[in-house]
Amino acid sequence: MTRSALDEHLRRNGVSRRRFLQFCAATAATLGLPLDAVPALAAAISAARRPSVIWLSFQECTGCTESLTRSHNPTLESLILEHVSLDYHHTLMAASGTAAEGARAAAEAESAGDYLLLADGSVPLKDGGIYSTIAGRTNLEMLQEAAKGAAAVIAIGSCAAYGGVPGAVPNPTGAVPIARIVKDKPVVNVPGCPPIPTVITGVLAHYLMFGAVPELDGLGRPLAYYSDTIHDRCYRRPFYDQGKFADSFDDEGARSGWCLFKLGCKGPTTHNACATTRWNDGASFPIQSGHGCLGCSEPGFWDAGSFYAPLSAPIHLDPAVTLSVAAAGAAAGAAMAIANRRRKAAARQVHQPAAVADLEKPL
Amino acid sequence: MSAMQFLVWVRGPGLQWSVAILIAGVLLRMFEILSLGRRPDLSEPRTATRGSGWRTVVMRSIPPASVFRTAPALFILGYLFHLGLLASVALFVPHLELLRRILGLAWPGLPSPLVDAAALVALVALLMVLVYRLRDPVRRRLSTVEDYLVWALTFVPLATGYCAFHHLLLPYTAMLAVHILSVELLLAAVPFTKLSHAYTLLLARWYAGAIAARKGVVT
Numbered sequence: 001m002t003r004s005a006l007d008e009h010l011r012r013n014g015v016s017r018r019r020f021l022q023f024c025a026a027t028a029a030t031l032g033l034p035l036d037a038v039p040a041l042a043a044a045i046s047a048a049r050r051p052s053v054i055w056l057s058f059q060e061c062t063g064c065t066e067s068l069t070r071s072h073n074p075t076l077e078s079l080i081l082e083h084v085s086l087d088y089h090h091t092l093m094a095a096s097g098t099a100a101e102g103a104r105a106a107a108e109a110e111s112a113g114d115y116l117l118l119a120d121g122s123v124p125l126k127d128g129g130i131y132s133t134i135a136g137r138t139n140l141e142m143l144q145e146a147a148k149g150a151a152a153v154i155a156i157g158s159c160a161a162y163g164g165v166p167g168a169v170p171n172p173t174g175a176v177p178i179a180r181i182v183k184d185k186p187v188v189n190v191p192g193c194p195p196i197p198t199v200i201t202g203v204l205a206h207y208l209m210f211g212a213v214p215e216l217d218g219l220g221r222p223l224a225y226y227s228d229t230i231h232d233r234c235y236r237r238p239f240y241d242q243g244k245f246a247d248s249f250d251d252e253g254a255r256s257g258w259c260l261f262k263l264g265c266k267g268p269t270t271h272n273a274c275a276t277t278r279w280n281d282g283a284s285f286p287i288q289s290g291h292g293c294l295g296c297s298e299p300g301f302w303d304a305g306s307f308y309a310p311l312s313a314p315i316h317l318d319p320a321v322t323l324s325v326a327a328a329g330a331a332a333g334a335a336m337a338i339a340n341r342r343r344k345a346a347a348r349q350v351h352q353p354a355a356v357a358d359l360e361k362p363l
Numbered sequence: 364m365s366a367m368q369f370l371v372w373v374r375g376p377g378l379q380w381s382v383a384i385l386i387a388g389v390l391l392r393m394f395e396i397l398s399l400g401r402r403p404d405l406s407e408p409r410t411a412t413r414g415s416g417w418r419t420v421v422m423r424s425i426p427p428a429s430v431f432r433t434a435p436a437l438f439i440l441g442y443l444f445h446l447g448l449l450a451s452v453a454l455f456v457p458h459l460e461l462l463r464r465i466l467g468l469a470w471p472g473l474p475s476p477l478v479d480a481a482a483l484v485a486l487v488a489l490l491m492v493l494v495y496r497l498r499d500p501v502r503r504r505l506s507t508v509e510d511y512l513v514w515a516l517t518f519v520p521l522a523t524g525y526c527a528f529h530h531l532l533l534p535y536t537a538m539l540a541v542h543i544l545s546v547e548l549l550l551a552a553v554p555f556t557k558l559s560h561a562y563t564l565l566l567a568r569w570y571a572g573a574i575a576a577r578k579g580v581v582t
Contacts, residue, residue, distance in 0.1 A: 219365065229535060243456055243475030262460055269370065269536045304371050311539070312457040313464050315375040322383045329387025333394025340399055 001112055007046035009082075020046070050082075052107050052115035053209060055089040058139040059132050059175055060121025064157035065091050065195035071201040072281040081202060083208060084116075090334060101135050108149050116207060117150035117185075119143065119178050122166045123160040124176030134203070140181065147182045152213050154188045155179060156200060161189035161220070168302035179220060186213045189220035193296035196277055199225045219272065219299065228291050230267035233275035250293040254290060263309040265292030272297040367389075370540040378492065381547035382465070384484065388554025391551060396566070412488035418582040419572025420565060440488045447485025450478055451521065482525050489518050513556050520543040 010020055023043040025035075033041065069076050080086040086093070087107035088100065095103055106198045107115060121139075124131040128137035147153055155178035158164040174195035191201050203222055206214045214222040221343075231237065239245070239259040246254035246263055259265070267275075270293050275284040286293055292308075295301040305315040364370075382468040405436075429437055452458055463469045491512055496502045523542035526532045533541065553559055572582050 298367050310460045313460045314378045317379055321379055325383035326386040329390040333391040336395050337398030
């Protein structure tokens with residue numbers, strides 16, 4: 001199925017062919033073009049197509065798509081009906097099976113070099129990548145093929161950006177981020193578990209508007225959304241600075257809206273737009289709702305210690321290791337003690353007492 | 364290695380190893396000190412007073428006026444530094460969370476702005492004692508590499524902690540990781556440098572007080 005051109009889109013929205021041609025004539029006039037240019041102008045405009053977007057889903061939970069559907073500006077509907085042609089998406093497309101794969105192949109061929117490739121989920125590499133396959137082909141194969149004709153790649157969600165849940169210890173499938181596979185095209189990481197809806201659509205909108213990827217930080221994240229930490233924009237920051245912390249959920253401090261540092265908030269080390277843009281049309285974000293930040297837009301956050309232990313707490317202090325090293329220290333101490341006493345005894349053996357007369361002898 | 368990976372390492376294996384080395388080192392050194400013992404004192408004790416050792420542990424914290432007069436600034440700066448360090452380490456709520464998980468003990472903390480001020484006082488005092496050391500020709504002569512190393516090992520955790528809290532110098536994640544690493548290096552060095560005075564102080568003062576009492580000088 002080919003993408004619908006602009007004329008079909010206009011027709012679906014109640015603009016008749018006559019109205020459209022009147023518009024073209026008026027446009028020609030303002031451009032200073034002669035009347036016989038109108039048919040060419042009409043043909044050019046009506047052939048305009050919405051940019052093709054292909055969304056590949058790998059080892060993911062579909063949370064990023066769920067988040068995308070909550071975008072309020074632009075809405076998902078306006079995005080896929082007016083601004084882009086979403087030619088392949090497991091959850092949102094009507095087709096399935098060979099028809100779906102055919103649509104993807106057709107879109108990749110038709111818009112080769114121009115389409116935007118979106119990917120969520122990590123790519124497994126272990127054992128030839130067999131741990132995630134679509135239509136009998138590994139994720140790795142599918143990504144490499146699709147990336148060939150893409151203008152840019154957007155890795156949506158922490159799994160695609162950094163490996164996420166599948167990539168967490170012990171990483172049984174050998175999951176890797178998109179950027180580890182795609183090296184020859186610009187890759188934008190939009191991390192979060194999931195990312196904020198309007199951050200996903202915002203990055204897309206940036207690309208559609210400017211035809212280029214936005215400015216990125218050292219971890220490939222758009223600076224527009226990921227340059228500040230949650231801590232730096234948190235409305236509870238004055239309480240952190242004062243040293244007023246909630247000790248447990250729903251205690252006096254929690255109900256007074258105090259800082260959630262002691263309850264495990266990872267805001268200080270997490271870069272995201274949650275504290276400013278917030279979620280669900282700016283309704284709230286985890287800290288505002290009384291739960292500490294998980295740090296979900298940072299690489300390896302699943303392995304960075306308990307979500308409920310503060311940032312200053314050790315990630316894992318093993319008493320067995322401490323005790324065995326301590327025992328080794330004690331043993332070394334005992335050995336040193338024996339050696340020292342032996343040396344002292346030997347020194348006493350060779351000691352020669354001196355009399356006062358000896359001291360008065362000339363040297 | 365990204366800043367986040369570095370932070371996870373220092374909060375994980377880094378802390379594990381530095382605490383293990385600290386405990387092992389303290390045990391090793393205590394064995395060495397205690398096993399050598401002292402020559403048995405065969406004389407009769409001059410006084411029957413007991414507890415002189417424990418009193419000395421406390422009383423030596425207050426210098427006699429004549430001793431104080433020899434270098435009043437250094438005594439005051441020394442106290443300011445130690446008290447500031449104590450407040451920064453043991454009365455700052457995020458640190459108390461760490462200590463609670465390591466020691467199993469908890470106590471209330473100070474408001475963070477007070478700890479902030481205490482840390483600043485400690486930093487300034489530490490800088491001033493270094494200046495004293497460098498400017499006095501005798502002290503400078505007596506100073507070894509260890510003296511300066513130990514000074515740096517103490518200064519860097521305070522300075523990096525201050526910078527982390529105030530978001531100075533490096534981006535926060537990296538600054539925090541550097542701070543934690545500097546503390547781990549300090550902990551690992553404690554048993555093997557003069558920083559061990561933190562625990563040998565108790566032993567040294569007690570013994571000095573007890574033996575002096577035996578000889579007739581009672582605290």
